Amino acid sequence: MNLIKSIDALLPQTQCEKCGHPGCKPYAEGIAAGEAINKCPPGGDETIAALARLLDLPLIQLDVERGPAPAQIAFIREAECIGCTKCIQACPVDAILGAAKLMHTVIIDECTGCDLCVAPCPVDCIEMHPLPLANITPIVGGLAFSPEQQQARTAKRNHARRRFVVRNDRLRREEEHRHAERLARTQRAASASANAVAETATNPVQSAIERIRAQKAAANDQALKKAKITLAMSRAQLNKSLKAFGHPPTREQQQQLVQLQHEFEAAEQALSLLDTTPVAQPKVGANGNA
Secondary structure (H helix, E strand, O other), X not given: OHHHHHHHHHOOOOOOOOOOOOOXXXXXXXXXXXXXXXXXXXXXXXXXXXXXXXHOOOOOOXXXXXXXXOOEEEEEOHHHOOOOOHHHHHOOOOOEEOOOOOOOEEOOOOOOOOOXXXXXXXXXXXXXXXOOOOOOOOOOOXXXXXXXXXXXXXXHHHHHHHHHHHHHHHHHHHHXXXXXXXXXXXXXXXXXXXXXXHHHHHOHHHHHHHHHHHHHHHHHHHHHHHHHHHHHHXXXXXXXXXXXXXXXXXXXXXXXXXHHHHXXXXXXXXXXXXXXXXXXXXXXXOOOOO
């Protein structure tokens, strides 16, 4: 395990799967078992050299047939997004924000440039842009020259690794929860089927009332879920604009911020009618700042 962790620490943590494994750690496990060290395009020659030193192996050339992996970032043309969530499901580090039938957007600071979100998009509205190296630390190999840059890159790689692990843990828990729900539904159905005919015969009015109550509860749950998603997206759009606009913002930008603030407050009010849980609220001041 220590060897696997040491190998994994040298990999770029893009989780791009170009090595043929579902992430950097699985590739580290493969290398520890004797797999070739030249299958990581994002790591490039720098990673090959580091792995060769660690494992006392000869240097070999990068396997270029696995494709290029430059410093890049995903970009969603939001006006064309249909909210299918396929890119969200594909992203290995949860770097895409959105929900079903709502606009998606990439969290720039979290994107590893793996490009796994591009192929699943049914409307081809995702493209890869060169990473703005002036303001974003690259995690691919060969672009950290000073000790400070290497330290920043290591911190970002560790952060990407944690997001990858947390996402996988969440997916595993969700699958276990779905499995438990399926078993529970099967048991409830078996139990209910034994009593359904008798219950309907003895008290058809009560059965109808229970069905109506269940339908209302399901409708309320759906409305609450939709309201929470709308609020989250409104908050994200407001915060994104606050971050993107200058300080102080222009008159036009300030008007946009005020409109976004009104939309956020409307979404918050709609949610409050369905849920009493308090929600954190970003505010826009008179000068347009949060």
